[in-house]
Amino acid sequence: MSQEHLAVYEVFVRSARGLDHKHVGSLHAESPEHALMYARDCYIRRSEGVSIWVVESKNITASQDNDTENFVEPMDDKPYRHATHYVLPDSVNNM
Amino acid sequence: MRSQDEEALLEEFERKIEAEEKIEPTDWMPEAYRKNLIRQMSQHAHSEVIGMQPEGNWITRAPSLRRKAVLLAKVQDEGGHGLYLYSATETLGISRSEMIEALQTGVAKYASIFNYPTLTWADVGAIGWLVDGAAIVNQISLQRTSYGPYSRAMIRICKEESFHQRQGYEIMYQLAKGSPEQKKMAQDAMNRFWWPSLMMFGPHDSESAHSGQSMKWKIKRQSNDELRQKFIDQTVPQIEVLGLEMPDPEIKWNEERGHYDSGEINWEEFYQVINGSGPCNHQRIKHHVKAHEEGEWVREAVRAYRAKQAAKKENAA
Numbered sequence: 001m002s003q004e005h006l007a008v009y010e011v012f013v014r015s016a017r018g019l020d021h022k023h024v025g026s027l028h029a030e031s032p033e034h035a036l037m038y039a040r041d042c043y044i045r046r047s048e049g050v051s052i053w054v055v056e057s058k059n060i061t062a063s064q065d066n067d068t069e070n071f072v073e074p075m076d077d078k079p080y081r082h083a084t085h086y087v088l089p090d091s092v093n094n095m
Numbered sequence: 096m097r098s099q100d101e102e103a104l105l106e107e108f109e110r111k112i113e114a115e116e117k118i119e120p121t122d123w124m125p126e127a128y129r130k131n132l133i134r135q136m137s138q139h140a141h142s143e144v145i146g147m148q149p150e151g152n153w154i155t156r157a158p159s160l161r162r163k164a165v166l167l168a169k170v171q172d173e174g175g176h177g178l179y180l181y182s183a184t185e186t187l188g189i190s191r192s193e194m195i196e197a198l199q200t201g202v203a204k205y206a207s208i209f210n211y212p213t214l215t216w217a218d219v220g221a222i223g224w225l226v227d228g229a230a231i232v233n234q235i236s237l238q239r240t241s242y243g244p245y246s247r248a249m250i251r252i253c254k255e256e257s258f259h260q261r262q263g264y265e266i267m268y269q270l271a272k273g274s275p276e277q278k279k280m281a282q283d284a285m286n287r288f289w290w291p292s293l294m295m296f297g298p299h300d301s302e303s304a305h306s307g308q309s310m311k312w313k314i315k316r317q318s319n320d321e322l323r324q325k326f327i328d329q330t331v332p333q334i335e336v337l338g339l340e341m342p343d344p345e346i347k348w349n350e351e352r353g354h355y356d357s358g359e360i361n362w363e364e365f366y367q368v369i370n371g372s373g374p375c376n377h378q379r380i381k382h383h384v385k386a387h388e389e390g391e392w393v394r395e396a397v398r399a400y401r402a403k404q405a406a407k408k409e410n411a412a
Contacts, residue, residue, distance in 0.1 A: 018117030018243050051119075080165045081172075083257035086265045092333050095228075095260055 008057040009035040011042075013049035021053050032056070112313055117243035120186040128312055131305060132242055133187050134203075135314060137194045140180035141205035145198075145379050147173045149213040150222060158216060165262050166219065172259065176252050183244040199384050201371065206230075208291045210373030217270050217277075217284035223263015225285070225292040225330070231256055232326045233296065241313035264333065271337040282339050289342035293357075294365045296323040327355050 006028035012021035024043050029035035035054040044052065063071050079085045088095060104123040111118060118124055147170050154170065157163035181191055197203035208226055213219060231253065238249045270281035297303055297319040309315040317325075331346060345358035367373065 017111075017119065018246060020247060078164070078168065080161070080262070081168050081258060083261050086258065086261035088261060088264060088268065089336055092264065092336050095264060095333070 006030055007035075009039070009054045010057050010060060011035075011039045012053040012055070013039075013043055014051040015049050017050055021051065024048075026057060029054075112241055115313075117246060118241055119243045127308070128314075129187050131309060131312070131314060132245065133184060133189050134305070135309070136180055136184040136187075136242075136245055137189070137197065138204050138206075140177050140184060140194065141198045141203055142209065143173050143177035143180060145205045145209045145383065146226075147177075148379055148382060149209055149211070149375075150219060152213050153216060153219050156216070157219075162266075169223070169259055169262065172255055176255070179248040179251060183248045186244045195387065199380060199387070201380070204369060206295055207365065207368040207373060208288075208295050210368050210375045210379060211287070211291055212375050214287075215280050215284060217267070217280040218288065220263050220266030220270060220281065221284035221288040223259050223261075224267050224333070225263075225288050226295070227256060227259040227263060228330060229292045229295045229326050231260060232322050232329070236317045236322060237315070239313075239316045245314075267337055271339055278339075281337065285334070285337075285339055286342045290360060290364075291368075293323055293327070293360055294368075296320070296326070298362070298365070324354055327357055331355050 007030075008026055009029055009032070010026050011024050013024045014021045027035065027038050027042055029038050032054055035056075036052060039052050039054055043049070075081075105125060108118070108122070108124055108128075111122070118128075150166060150173075151170050154163060154166050157166050181194060184194065185191060194203065198205065213222070234249050234253050234256070238246060238253060240246045240249065267281050267285070270277040272278075297306075300306060300318045300320045303319055306315065306318060310318065327346075331341070334341060343358045345356065347356050349356045368376070371377075
């Protein structure tokens with residue numbers, strides 16, 4: 001059986017207790033349990049993490065790059081959502 | 096009596112707390128820790144959501160389009176923060192509907208400050224400046240809480256909230272430097288929101304029912320009185336810049352302590368409002384129930400969509 005017929009898993013690693021799991025890459029595996037073992041061997045050989053999540057790639061729903069205009073840009077014209085939008089006197093500007 | 100296994104688990108739990116390691120949802124934790132967190136975190140979530148009401152009251156009457164857009168964005172943030180906190184609380188094994196039920200039946204509390212009415216536009220400024228200011232002092236401290244999902248929610252919320260306090264202060268500053276009527280309005284709003292803001296930090300350490308255990312387990316990292324003092328110390332100079340009169344005549348710099356002294360809070364009022372007799376308690380819950388019931392058609396549509404999709408899938412197979 002060729003590698004390509006195996007499911008693809010996305011790998012998320014938590015580098016230290018208390019932090020978020022971050023996406024680090026992907027791999028092929030024949031089951032979620034095996035994906036976890038391969039991820040351990042592949043992604044935390046140098047103690048890069050204390051916890052791993054694996055998720056089969058097909059189970060991830062992602063936004064589309066070619067739809068960025070409609071999906072993300074409406075947020076660009078709302079500068080008042082940022083603290084820097086408000087001009088305060090110097091003496092209280094550390095608020 | 097505890098079994099040997101449980102002794103070992105408790106020892107490991109306490110080692111993590113001692114070593115400043117976060118507790119994660121899949122870790123073993125004492126029931127009392129779980130219960131204490133559910134109480135505090137759900138109360139925090141409820142406060143975000145109920146807190147949308149007093150400010151939402153002014154969205155249609157904001158004095159300019161800019162102020163309206165800002166206020167909408169702020170109230171939208173509060174709803175989002177409620178969602179982060181409900182989701183984080185659900186990791187402890189309680190459901191969203193159980194939490195909503197507890198809120199609506201009065202079993203769960205929310206910050207007592209939201210039981211005060213917003214009478215003038217200046218109140219929107221005072222809330223952003225003082226109420227969000229007090230919440231930020233508390234939430235910065237909670238970024239270091241021992242429960243991982245709570246800590247991460249606090250970090251995200253603090254980042255997003257940085258504009259809330261500044262927009263409030265900007266409103267206050269404009270009014271305080273405006274016409275005599277506007278200045279009076281700012282003074283009045285500050286006077287009314289000052290004491291309830293101080294009450295947000297909870298009872299004195301000596302009177303606080305949950306503080307001891309919460310500090311020991313590092314759910315809370317600083318005491319109510321420490322955080323309240325921090326808020327007073329950072330806010331007094333901001334009042335001076337506004338050129339308003341102090342809301343408490345006893346506020347005075349204490350050289351020896353290196354802090355501002357201030358007058359005693361009216362604790363009778365605090366307990367009255369907490370226990371349901373504040374000016375707007377009834378209205379806040381009534382509105383929440385109404386909004387929840389009127390939203391039932393949305394939840395129904397979600398369920399219908401899910402059933403339809405499932406049927407489609409079955410037919411295709």
